[in-house]
Amino acid sequence: MQFKYTVLLTALLSAGLVACNDDDKQQPEAVEQTPASIELVHLSRFETGVFAEGAAEIPAYDAASKRAFVVNAKKGAVDVLNLSKPEAPVLIGEISSRSLFAGSEINSVAVKNGVVALAVQAANKTDNGWVLLYKASDLSKPVAAPIQIGAQPDNIVFSPDGKSILVANEGEPNHDYSLDPEGTVSIIDIRDVSKPVLRTADFKAFNGQEAVLRTQGVRIYGPKDNSKAYSANNLTTAAQDFEPEYITVSADNKTAWVTLQENNALAKIDLTTAKVINILPLGYKDHGLSDNGHVVVQNGVEIKLGNSMDSADEGEKDGIGTKSKKINIVSKAGVRGMYLPDSISSYQAADGKTYLVTANEGDARAWGEDDDAYWLGNASKGFVEEFRVKHLTHSSGFDRRANDDLPPQLRQLAAGALLDPVTFAWCGATVGNPGDCRADFNLGRLNISWTMGYETDAAGAPVMYNASGVKDPMGNRLMYKNLYSYGARSFSIWDENGSKVWDSGDFFEKFLSSDSAKFGKSRNIAAKDFFNTGHDEGDAFDSRSDAKGPEPEGIAIGKIGNKTFAFIGLERTGGVMVFDISNPKKPIYQDYLNSREDFAKDPEAEFAAGHGSALGDLGPEGLVFVAAKDSPNGKPLLLVGNEVSGTTAIFEVKLK
Template identity: 35%
Template sequence: MPTLHYRLVISNGEPNSVAVSSNGLVGVAVAVDPKQDNGLAMFFDTDGTLVGSITAGALPDMITFTNDGTKALVANEGEPDDDYVVDPVGSVTVIDVSDTTSLTATQVGFTSFNSQMATLEANGVRIFGPGATVAQDLEPEYIAVAGDDSTATIVMQENNAVATLDLSTNTITGIHALGFKDYSTLSLDLSDRDGGVNFQSWDNVKGMYQPDAMTSFVASDGITYYVSANEGDARDYDGYSEEERADDLSLDATSFPNGVSDADLGRLKTTTADDCGDTDGDGDIDFICSYGARSFSIWKYDSNGDFVQVWDSGDEVEHLMAVNDQWLNSYTGSRNDDKGSEPEGVITGEFAGKTLAFVALERSGGVMIYDVTNPAYPFFVQYVYMHDHVSPEAMAFVSGADSPNGAPMLIVANEVSGTVAVLQPLI
């Protein structure tokens, strides 16, 4: 039975993320009030003693370490205030933690991309905050480090993009749009007012991948692959909101000859920001842009340095949740008009010669387990539904070698219930 070893009290801000390095250093990303001010990265030893802290960027939202434990990386989201008047730049803080008595940090931003706004938008990067520069609009959410520590991939959820950070020079070398998922080839339920579970394909409806969490693993071919939980997210502030319902859109009559109703697409949350879905520029919507992809995906960098999709779970997560009687009570049909089961967190781990991906479903309250040993052909293994644990948010995998009972463990932090669950996978 796990026991509480110690509790860290962060008195000078709000801890948003915690990570432990391979050298046993505990890092905490701390946001301050107001969150538009620069936050902190704080470091503790495994007994809870503060060994150092250093300034990060605005709204530190996630912290992680390189595999060798010599660098800490902080994703500073840089969200605006609720009036959308103060909009700090998004950034990544790279911290040399090889000597905790003398921490040094490099703030890596996107100012050099301000002049490339038109090109980035043309390539599919969402840049749409009122009056924002590229550097202000890009909002780093999560970080995944390559297996050889050469680069880190920075997730920017609202922008539906990732950036590549060269860890040898601490510079951003590229920004890559993640594109859309075509719902015409899938079977999904996109309404909460259709009287039940009604899966069908949808012409002229697409999902923006918009991952929240991302993790990486090295496959047998020696390539680093990246696994994303495609939750989706909108900007919704008092001073600016991009959210629209589909039945409030001016829809193209050719694409939607029968219009939409609450029983089909009418209540689907969508956006018209950056003219999303207006392919011919005539002011009406030719395809509906929805938030998230209701899935998880596997990506890699190709030989040209482009970030490309290797595999996506398609509509499988939603179908597994909805059609199996054992899990039906956890299927949140009331969220079909929003983002479905909302894959929120993802982590990988090794067990019995296999690489497993664990995908936390925020709304359904459980964890999907997939075998991703072959990144091009993953397959479903198990769904773990935790009745007393609501809204899984973050996870940690403990290998068998590090586990107290010799078997691997998955530790799940659940946001709404305020609980921690410890699971052991059965393969």
């Protein structure tokens, strides 16, 4: 492992400006002011100049050395930034894993008590990966031998006491789904950092329980053998299907919770025994509710939240017969949002209980989507679960999309599909006819998972209907009772057993479509003019409404005084939402800041022309909160890695 020094880093080291972490010599901490509210101020950004290649993804921060560590997927490395002046970050070096493991990639980084931990993915992602450990004050070589862990380590975190490291080994399948490694969680004892001790929590104990778990709402739906027809009798095991994504650890260091994103569930782990003790299904968001029973406080006023959504993009006709800039956030009975959270964090509230906070991004399995052979009908070349409602329910059946975007596994199940005429009566569905439900301005453009929602028998096999909408064992049509869309377009607060305490409902979309929402670090761009925009395209009003909306992905939690705040990154729309979550049942909206500066120009063209710097920050991925006591300027900060613009944004959290 080689750390690439710059002249500045060498000068800092020779001047003795990089301190060691020595907790025994810390002075008593001053009592921190509890703010009435907070807001974000954009201080600076570090730019890689690389567009849409993940050149700034996951940030971490070390207080003693005043360094930020940012995953740069473009280089397969971690960029090291000097943040002693947060208004002017400076690149001082990088850590690359490729001198040890050819073709490897660093997926995640974490720092605690002066130790830097890296999650390293093998060149072949289905092979086992590694953890590498460094001292933040000396990155010239690892402090221990590489620790081999599971396949595709995707997230790495420290326990609050710094004695353990946990890694979510996602174990995604290869491109054609012919090999699907088991997902696992690595638990590494680093009390002696030079001699780490590895334990592994796996999901083998849940093999054989798949039917019960599905009944509870856990998604287990990957194909067992992709060379055979997709059916209820050809589904993979729980251990293979579970894909650990992000981890959070309780304040007492005894319990961890892991998002199983594609499975719409959390895994609860006993860290004493290194065993998964429960799988917690998250349920589904009923987009037919105009009142979801929760409230948010904004400007001192309680606002009732609903679960409405805008499901029609501007791709074809958003509105009846015309292509227009129409925002249509309404409730849609029969549409169920799968929470499918990416990031997770946790905190202890004033009642002494632990609460989990998730960013409900959504994610679809789309393996083999770039292989023409798959779309020509060879199911063994991939597995894609997304399909638009308008194509799912066309009266001519599925074959009209053959050799285009028809997943072969769907065609193996049936020749077409219908919508339940009772559930979807609101948009014109009748027996055997979807009516206007498949119109672009209703549900037609919405991407859903074809793998669930249709009527099944006790064994999980589809109940067949004929094209006229009559139940018929000889029929070839599926009957969809509900449609399941990706992500909940929200963030949620759960108790430690996975019961929902609060969900932001439709707040994100309604706020971003209002006159109050502004884009740009100077807050001078009307957000509604670029509602549900994409992060890698220009002039893209409404382009993400048919997918996952603003797409909340990253989350960080920070405590300031006696209050706890959540910072949620919106991957597609961009920017960071801020809430006071001290009361988990009634969060208080604080601020929204989006430091993208131009939404009209095509980012790819601007970067190619050398003008990318003027665009600002696009595509927030990972976030880290820096408390005032750890901050180089004595003020709380928020660091955000933006994967599309390749920038690391630095915000001051201003107390009010």
